[in-house]
Amino acid sequence: MSLSLLRFALVGNPNCGKTALFNSLTGARAKVANYAGVTVEKRLGTLTGLGRPAELIDLPGTYSLYVASPDEQVARRVILGEMAGEAAPDVLVAVVDATNIKLGLRLVLELQALGLPMILALNLADAARRRGITIDTAMLSQQLGMPVVETVAVRKHGVAELQAALAECAANAGSRSGKLALPERGEAVEDLYARIDKVLAACVSAPSHAPAWQDKLDALVMHPVLGLVLLAAILLLMFQAVFAWAAPVMDAIDGGMGWLGETAGALLPAGILHDFVVDGLIAGVGGVLVFLPQIIILFAFILALEDSGYLPRAAFLLDRMMRGVGLSGRSFIPMLSSFACAVPGIMSTRSIADPKERLVTILTAPLMTCSARLPVYALVIGAFVPKQSVGGVFNLQGLTLFALYLAGIVSAALVAWLMRRRESAGHGFPLLLELPNYRWPNAYHFLLGLKERAWIFLSRVGTVILALSIVLWFLATYPHAPVDATLPAIEYSFAGMLGKVMQPLFEPLGFSWQMCIALIPAMAAREVAVSALATVYAVGGEDALGGALAHDWGLPVALAYLAWFVYAPQCLSTIAVVRRETNSLRATVIFTGYLFALAYFGALLVRQIAALWA
Amino acid sequence: MSHSATPLHLLPKGARATIVDIASHSHFGELDAQVTLRLKELGFLPGAVLQVIGFGLFGADPVAVRINGTKFGLRRSEAAKILTTLQPA
Structure with missing residues (x-):
């Protein structure tokens, strides 16, 4: 009997280290859609060593199956098999950030109601241990009724155990076809959390406060004035690097x-x-x-800012300002990505819940100066603008380039404002931005x-x-x-x-x-x-x-x-x-x-x- | 609901408070129930303890809080839905 292809799906909250776990499990063999938007596009990889053909799908981060922004809807549709031409996955691999276990388990319990075979990966186990969080995985596994594996995705630690759990699952699970129905919300959120508290009381002992340096860093990064100065400095450094460091x-x-x-x-x-x-x-x-x-340096900055957990803080700082033109802090991430390329920028607008704000962000993000414009700018500026210094610090060529970037940003703000000015002042969509723990990329x-x-x-x-x-x-x-x-x-x-x-x-x-x-x-x-x-x-x-x-x-x-x-x-x-x-x-x-x-x-x-x- | 309930956005920086209720708010119109649900899903439930960690530049908006060890940024209008009682320092 030849075994059919078994399909695993990685599901979890945003920022739980899911994509890193995906990379560790599939190696560099992932098929990424043409435009590498973080996990907005479907990423598909092959799993080897399970004794039968198997693939792994990396889904966009999600908090809930019920209340959903557009990218959470993508995750939900894949899980339920509602995507055109695709059945529901055979096994769900739920990823939970071990330092943020309560929020993660809520989604796990919600997913469990779907009745699919599940494996739980407790990711970032090392960070949890450093904070003094101890988790009795055997007990947790017993309480939840599913295999639980501790992993440290970025260090391949526990990945072998997870692989073993996947293999065991592969031996038992049958491949299915068709759709799943989303069950009616059976229990109130309060009851769900009460159940989680009971599970946690039995398996987890946690002092559960973040290390002090995280809070100290936040006191600076999210300071209303110093935080903005820091943001401006980071952006300035980024653009300086693109031009100066790339030159040799x-x-x-x-x-x-x-x-x-x-x-x-x-x-x-x-x-x-x-x-x-x-x-x-x-x-x-x-x-x-x-x-x-230049393109590599620009993407290096964006990737590092993204992986470190800084970007949501920048969105927090800029939210009030961007609301002035009818956008929100959430539009900042698509806008910043658009400085590299508008295509992943536009795709990342899926995390914006408000459909009108999302549309305006899509229509204006391409005004951000993308890396493909740089060659043209660099050529024309190099040919026409003299290399003289201005005020001893700045260079006239650099200033011209800055003016071009600024022209794009100011125009985008004006266009967004024009598009949204006729709407009533109150926009009924929440910001609700998670500010994840800082991490070294x-x-x-x-x-x-x-x-x-x-x-x-x-x-x-x-x-x-x-x-x-x-x-x-x-x-x-x-x-x-x-x-x-x-x-x-x-x-x-x-x-x-x-x-x-x-x-x-x-x-x-x-x-x-x-x-x-x-x-x-x-x-x-x-x-x-x-x-x-x-x-x-x-x-x-x-x-x-x-x-x-x-x-x-x-x-x-x-x-x-x-x-x-x-x-x-x-x-x-x-x-x-x-x-x-x-x-x-x-x-x-x-x-x-x-x-x-x-x-x-x-x-x-x-x-x-x-x-x-x- | 207690008489001394303070909406989250009026709490001072550094304050620790217990959530007593998630109230409805006209700002969100017909989406209000969805916003309430999402807040609850993220852990903003009666009985949970939160701490205010910072504010945005203008008019204390948005506000950053920590709850169950996770930090969130909320706008004034979302924070106004969360009614709390201040914990003694």
Whole structure:
């Protein structure tokens, strides 16, 4: 008899260390959806060594099956088998933070009523022990009627025992199909908690207060004034790091690509193949690859802030301020993620309970300057803004970049305020934000997360960007210029023709046809604008391209181009994710339309003002 | 309900208090029962002891509390639903 695939699901409160446990159980073999939103997307991994094929699903953190925000609904629908084409899981692995056992057990008892086989993983057992919490797991197992295993997910401690428990379960459990019905809420919350108190009294002795350093840290981090100063300092450090620390590595990559281009150029005979490899492939891909260090640093900060438990505190501090524009502290996390990429940012809006606030957050989060805009900003700023220092501390280039970030943030605030101003003042949705214990980010899980994100970027370079570089090179090369040509060759090519068709529309903004061409592939990914410009100007290397731009564009036009990139929804994946998350064509059309309108008129305004001033 | 019940948002920083009731609040309209339920699910139940650990910048909003060893951030309007009696220090 061949055993069918057994499906395990990891369920637990937010911040119970579920994702780390998932990584430890499945190794780095997880299939993560294209966009690594924390656990918002379904993560699926293979479990080995259970004697039969088995897989593990990591669900979004949830407090309850009954009262649910959108991401809790995802968890509920998976557990109940309501997801299209998927049966309910065969076994539930409930994860409970051992330092926060009461809240975790409440969900466990609720899940138990579903009647599925269950295993309880008491996670963060080491932290619990350090606090003097002792848990009699045998007793707990007896009281709850399910296997209980102590784990320390970040150190693989107890993971082997958990694996053994899974294997035992796998030997007995049958695979099922179909849906489960959510039972009527049988008992009042008070009675449920009374039952938990009884269980805890029998198995747990806990002094149950957090270590003093946690409270001391909170006194600073959540201080109404000092906390905000600290937040500003962290954000400043983050953006400083993205630019200053990445520079040496970027120079090295740039130099390496330049060397590669020269070497390849010397080896290949002059002709089409030579031009294709040097001007198409190497210049195109290299122009984007150079931004990998910045993207890694940005994601490193966001991951570390997320893993340490800091982000909910920042949301707490900013809640009142964000309420001023009709949002809440919960919108802060999607907004911050959007500085890396709007796609995971928009997906993380599922933790916002208020549907209107969620919609406004989705529509405005892409105004945060994502990492794909950086290459374009860095190129144009490098070419047009002098490197002079301002007031001895700041650098004019850095300040310009800061102004671009600020333009996005201020615009998002204005748009959110406009969208919500007509609603009555009271929004009836609670904040109810858990402020989890501080934790040191674990190196293994941190690096695994970073690797996932770097990989997503690299695979884009290897696929979309590579393909677009080739297409662009073709468009910019054919048809060849006539022998007696007086103008640059590109003016006779398809790309030249296309740019000239578009150009009248962008005439008021001062965009040349080369600038127009670059906008087309940038719809697939903004950063491709850089390699597109490298192709149309037929130069490799960031410095050479900057020189070509400085020669060809005026400052007002360059600034208008930057303004265009602040607003334009130049990203098909963002538009697609807006469509999927709002499930509304109308919202998607409004999203795309308002941002293109802002981009056009913003660029127009910037050009006029800059022209007057210059 | 006791006569001396104080809503959570009026407690001073550092105060320890026992929850006596979760009251309804017009702010949440028809969602009020859901908000009450979620508060209870998170452990805000009559008899539970909480401690106020901090406030936001403007008008003591939001407020951070610890209950059952877990910290939560609540807005004034949510905190106003939680009626407490202050414990002697």
